Amino acid sequence: xxxxxxxxxxxxxxxxxxxxxxxxxxxxxxxxxxxxxxxxxxxxxxxxxxxxxxxxxxxxxxxxxxxxxxxxxxxxxxxxxxxxxxxxxxxxxxxxxxxxxxxxxxxxxxxxxxxxxxxxxxxxxxxxxxxxxxxxxxxxxxxxxxxxxxxxxxxxxxxxxxxxxxxxxxxxxxxxxxxxxxxxxxxxxxxxxxxxxxxxxxxxxxxxxxxxxxxxxxxxxxxxxxxxxxxxxxxxxxxxxxxxxxxxxxxxxxxxxxxxxxxxxxxxxxxxxxxxxxxxxxxxxxxxxxxxxxxxxxxxxxxxxxxxxxxxxxxxxxxxxxxxxxxxxxxxxxxxxxxxxxxxxxxxxxxxxxxxxxxxxxxxxxxxxxxxxxxxxxxxxxxxxxxxxxxxxxxxxxxxxxxxxxxxxxxxxxxxxxxxxxxxxxxxxxxxxxxxxxxxxxxxxxxxxxxxxxxxxxxxxxxxxxxxxxxxxxxxxxxxxxxxxxxxxxxxxxxxxxxxxxxxxxxxxxxxxxxxxxxxxxxxxxxxxxxxxxxxxxxxxxxxxxxxxxxxxxxxxxxxxxxxxxxxxxxxxxxxxxxxxxxxxxxxxxxxxxxxxxxxxxxxxxxxxxxxxxxxxxxxxxxxxxxxxxxxxxxxxxxxxxxxxxxxxxxxxxxxxxxxxxxxxxxxxxxxxxxxxxxxxxxxxxxxxxxxxxxxxxxxxxxxxxxxxxxxxxxxxxxxxxxxxxxxxxxxxxxxxxxxxxxxxxxxxxxxxxxxxxxxxxxxxxxxxxxxxxxxxxxxxxxxxxxxxx
Numbered sequence: 001x002x003x004x005x006x007x008x009x010x011x012x013x014x015x016x017x018x019x020x021x022x023x024x025x026x027x028x029x030x031x032x033x034x035x036x037x038x039x040x041x042x043x044x045x046x047x048x049x050x051x052x053x054x055x056x057x058x059x060x061x062x063x064x065x066x067x068x069x070x071x072x073x074x075x076x077x078x079x080x081x082x083x084x085x086x087x088x089x090x091x092x093x094x095x096x097x098x099x100x101x102x103x104x105x106x107x108x109x110x111x112x113x114x115x116x117x118x119x120x121x122x123x124x125x126x127x128x129x130x131x132x133x134x135x136x137x138x139x140x141x142x143x144x145x146x147x148x149x150x151x152x153x154x155x156x157x158x159x160x161x162x163x164x165x166x167x168x169x170x171x172x173x174x175x176x177x178x179x180x181x182x183x184x185x186x187x188x189x190x191x192x193x194x195x196x197x198x199x200x201x202x203x204x205x206x207x208x209x210x211x212x213x214x215x216x217x218x219x220x221x222x223x224x225x226x227x228x229x230x231x232x233x234x235x236x237x238x239x240x241x242x243x244x245x246x247x248x249x250x251x252x253x254x255x256x257x258x259x260x261x262x263x264x265x266x267x268x269x270x271x272x273x274x275x276x277x278x279x280x281x282x283x284x285x286x287x288x289x290x291x292x293x294x295x296x297x298x299x300x301x302x303x304x305x306x307x308x309x310x311x312x313x314x315x316x317x318x319x320x321x322x323x324x325x326x327x328x329x330x331x332x333x334x335x336x337x338x339x340x341x342x343x344x345x346x347x348x349x350x351x352x353x354x355x356x357x358x359x360x361x362x363x364x365x366x367x368x369x370x371x372x373x374x375x376x377x378x379x380x381x382x383x384x385x386x387x388x389x390x391x392x393x394x395x396x397x398x399x400x401x402x403x404x405x406x407x408x409x410x411x412x413x414x415x416x417x418x419x420x421x422x423x424x425x426x427x428x429x430x431x432x433x434x435x436x437x438x439x440x441x442x443x444x445x446x447x448x449x450x451x452x453x454x455x456x457x458x459x460x461x462x463x464x465x466x467x468x469x470x471x472x473x474x475x476x477x478x479x480x481x482x483x484x485x486x487x488x489x490x491x492x493x494x495x496x497x498x499x500x501x502x503x504x505x506x507x508x509x510x511x512x513x514x515x516x517x518x519x520x521x522x523x524x525x526x527x528x529x530x531x532x533x534x535x536x537x538x539x540x541x542x543x544x545x546x547x548x549x550x551x552x553x554x555x556x557x558x559x560x561x562x563x564x565x566x567x568x569x570x571x572x573x574x575x576x577x578x579x580x581x582x583x584x585x586x587x588x589x590x591x592x593x594x595x596x597x598x599x600x601x602x603x604x605x606x607x608x609x610x611x612x613x614x615x616x617x618x619x620x621x622x623x624x625x626x627x628x629x630x631x632x633x634x635x636x637x638x639x640x641x642x643x644x645x646x647x648x649x650x651x652x653x654x655x656x657x658x659x660x661x662x663x664x665x666x667x668x669x670x671x672x673x674x675x676x677x678x679x680x681x682x683x684x685x686x687x688x689x690x691x692x693x694x695x696x697x698x699x700x701x702x703x704x705x706x707x708x709x710x711x712x713x714x715x716x717x718x719x720x721x722x723x724x725x726x727x728x729x730x731x732x733x734x735x736x737x738x739x740x741x742x743x744x745x746x747x748x749x750x751x752x753x754x755x756x757x758x759x760x761x762x763x764x765x766x767x768x769x770x771x772x773x774x775x776x777x778x779x780x781x782x783x784x785x786x787x788x789x790x
Contacts, residue, residue: 069170070200071236071447072178074191076224077206080108080183083124083419084270085205085241087427088434089443090125093175101173102126105140105162105194106181120418121179127421140165147185159197163458166198167466188224192231196616197458201234203443208243208272214254218262225264232616236446237265239438245271267442270433275426278303279415281358281397282422284330288401288411290360295397304330304357307412309405314343321347321354328357332408335400336364348396358397362405455651457613457744463650464774468497473777476526476576478567480504482583486513486520488769493522497770498777501526501576503563528566534559537569544572544597568593571755577780580772582760587625591750594757605630607638608759609645610734610747611775619700620646620653620721624730625748625759632673636680639723641751643688646721648782649775655681656699656719657692658729662708664693674725691715696722696733746771749779756780 073089075082086102093100107119118126118135126135140162141149149158170176178200180191195202204224206217217240225235238259243251248271259266280303285292305327310317317340321329333340341361347353401408419426475492479485480502486509489500502509506525513520528534534556541555559566564585570576582590595606607630609622622642623630630638635657643653659674660666674693681690691699691713698708698716705717724730738745746768748759756779758772 069173070176070178070198072180072191072195072200072202074180074188074195074202074204075183075206076188076204076220078183078187079207081207081241082179082205083121084276084430084433085239086121086125086177086179087128087419087430088438090129090177091431091434092440093177094129097174099172099174101138101170101176103138103140103166103169103176103178105166105178106146106184107139107141107143108181108184124419124421128427137169143184146181150186155193159193159458162194163197163462167462188227192228192233195228195233196231197456199456199459201236201446202228203236203267204238206238206240208240208269210244214251214258217251217255218258221259221264222262234446235264237267237442239267240269242272243269265442265446267440268438270437273429273433275303275429276419277417279417280304280423280426281330281399282420283415283418284360284412285399286420287415288403288408290399290401293398293400295358295395302328302357304328306330307332307409309333309409310337310340314339318343318347318354321356324354328355330358330360331356332360332362332405334364334405335361341398345396356396358399360408361398361400362403362408455618456616457618460611460613460618460649461771464778465497468774468777471781472496472498473577473780474499474501475773475776476501476503476567476570476579478503478563478579478581479584480509480525483512483516484764484766484769485583486516486518487766488773489523490518490520491766491770492773494519498773500524503528503567528559528563533573533575536573537566540569540573541565562593564590565593568597568757571757572597578756578758578776580758580760580769580776583762583764583769587748587759590759591626591757594750594753598753598755598757600752600754605634605637606750606752607641608748608750609642610745611649611749612734612737613744613746614741618651620651621730621734622721622723623727624724624734626727628727630726632676633680635673635677635723635725636684639677639681639690640685640688642721642723645749645751649778651720653688653721654715654719655688655690655721655723656694656715657690657723658696658699659693659725660695661693662695662698665708670725689714746775749775755783
């Protein structure tokens with residue numbers, strides 16, 4: 001009737017890749033558990049700034065440096081027939097890991113026979129493997145909402161929502177299988193976008209076809225692998241479901257050879273299976289919403305090979321059934337054909353009568369009274385058999401549906417083979433076929449490739465905001481006359497990400513907010529002109545700048561005329577935890593007060609970094625905004641503080657000290673400066689992984705690194721923190737990357753200050769401001785932690 005595994009559904013598996021194991025087909029649970037590690041957890045609560053800050057550092061790390069917590073199944077043939085592969089793969093991982101999960105980014109067909117809006121495959125996995133918890137948490141978005149977002153061009157919002165649901169679900173799981181929604185909507189492109197967002201390697205799946213050759217499968221695999229490669233997603237291999245048995249051996253051999261030459265693992269192919277391709281009584285009962293009147297429910301887990309419409313006399317029906325060469329049909333008849341029901345019951349009880357799989361009763365054409373009489377008579381007979389001591393066998397399954405015969409037959413004709421939670425024999429067969437035909441070592445070997453844990457932009461931003469929710473900090477925003485600032489303040493307070501103080505006249509600010517339709521009830525609006533703290537701030541400014549000749553009159557003029565100085569003094573006095581400005585001011589105007597009032601006594605220089613949110617990862621660039629031409633010692637300080645900043649935000653710091661030379665390939669004063677800086681870093685902070693001088697391509701691309709640098713290197717090709725030799729190089733590079741790739745550049749994030757003050761671009765958007773407020777909040781948490789330790 002249909003290819004095994006059912007009609008076009010969706011299914012898949014989610015996140016990252018890890019390190020070393022191979023060997024036999026059986027793998028010890030303890031070894032896998034130690035290699036794969038526990039799932040990443042995001043901070044959801046914290047009793048203090050210290051615990052919240054610590055949660056941020058844990059947000060992107062696993063127990064193992066190369067921990068895997070997700071695998072996506074992506075159907076590149078877009079037919080959705082992956083149920084046998086899903087069941088087999090889940091069964092395999094469940095045998096080796098204590099906590100395996102399943103996640104559906106976008107729902108496909110809903111589970112039949114239930115009022116709850118649960119995806120069909122979620123329902124199958126949940127019930128088959130006796131999973132605990134709310135199955136509703138195992139999905140990202142309903143298909144209707146996902147389609148609306150895609151149609152509106154809001155892919156970013158779609159991915160945000162999926163990642164938020166996924167991140168909440170994966171906590172507490174060692175591995176989560178994610179089913180790519182490609183067959184439902186979006187195709188392979190959407191699968192790749194989701195896999196990149198949640199940092200999941202992909203196992204491509206295909207459905208077998210009688211007309212397809214090894215070349216057909218190979219060409220499709222190569223095209224689809226490139227789609228994933230374009231999104232920086234690792235493809236672990238290919239597996240096929242439902243390959244015709246007549247060509248199974250030949251195609252698998254040819255395809256394995258072709259894929260081996262192309263460097264893509266072939267994990268095997270499940271052959272077509274008559275049991276999986278059959279439609280069973282439980283599928284009829286579920287699809288038609290039929291009631292089971294009689295018979296053991298376990299008897300509905302049987303297949304039927306034909307549908308026989310019984311409209312003739314009973315003797316003619318029995319004669320026709322007796323002449324059939326074999327098989328067990330489903331007999332469909334009207335509910336008022338008492339004679340047929342009783343005749344087939346007698347045939348079922350007899351060792352010589354023709355065998356049928358079951359009976360489906362449809363609406364009777366007679367009056368309701370006649371139908372009720374017939375039903376009552378049958379009830380009495382079946383009940384008597386159940387109570388009789390003379391008959392101990394099973395009763396013939398009889399189903400009833402409140403549809404006319406024509407409608408019931410049309411529904412049966414549309415029915416595809418599927419696998420339900422009640423399909424015990426099919427589920428057992430799926431597991432057996434998977435164990436026999438699929439080489440799980442091919443999958444596990446790909447999962448265990450050693451590589452640093454990657455932080456995607458969605459991961460970064462989600463974890464950052466979860467940390468802010470755990471311990472909201474007090475952030476002052478001086479530029480209340482800018483509508484973007486007001487919109488960001490409203491959003492931040494509504495979401496509980498921070499406590500916000502806006503500087504300005506309350507009446508004017510509230511009037512503008514009302515015009516914009518913004519709710520600022522969660523914000524504090526503070527008017528510096530009417531502040532009772534002005535005298536205190538004047539004293540602080542005079543004391544801090546006494547050596548520069550600052551007087552009270554000069555300080556008063558400065559505080560009344562420069563809103564950024566006032567905001568910075570709020571931070572210095574402890575009246576706020578941090579400040580964000582720059583939407584209307586230059587970088588110099590924003591950070592000058594901080595450089596004068598908040599410089600740390602032990603830091604040789606203040607510097608900055610940008611968090612570069614590329615499509616598939618987050619990198620740290622420093623210094624791109626402050627130091628024009630740093631010395632070797634200053635460059636070393638920039639590298640150390642940048643590494644610490646990266647670590648504080650959950651990014652594993654691998655520091656590349658950039659130059660036009662790679663480890664001595666060139667010479668000159670600039671190269672020598674970087675060489676000396678690297679030496680200083682290694683002496684002062686041997687815990688930091690640092691390399692240099694090194695060129696950008698060798699620092700970021702493993703293939704280039706392998707050519708330019710011989711031997712093992714912990715930074716080359718894997719760098720996450722890039723330290724530029726001067727401001728000219730750094731500033732132009734970050735802007736070039738930003739403009740050429742569409743990357744979001746979050747920053748500049750200031751380093752080397754006593755408390756956080758951060759600058760916005762004058763072209764910033766509301767999301768930019770929200771992100772910068774979150775960055776500043778997390779810095780404030782870190783500063784509090786360091787202050788307590790001191």
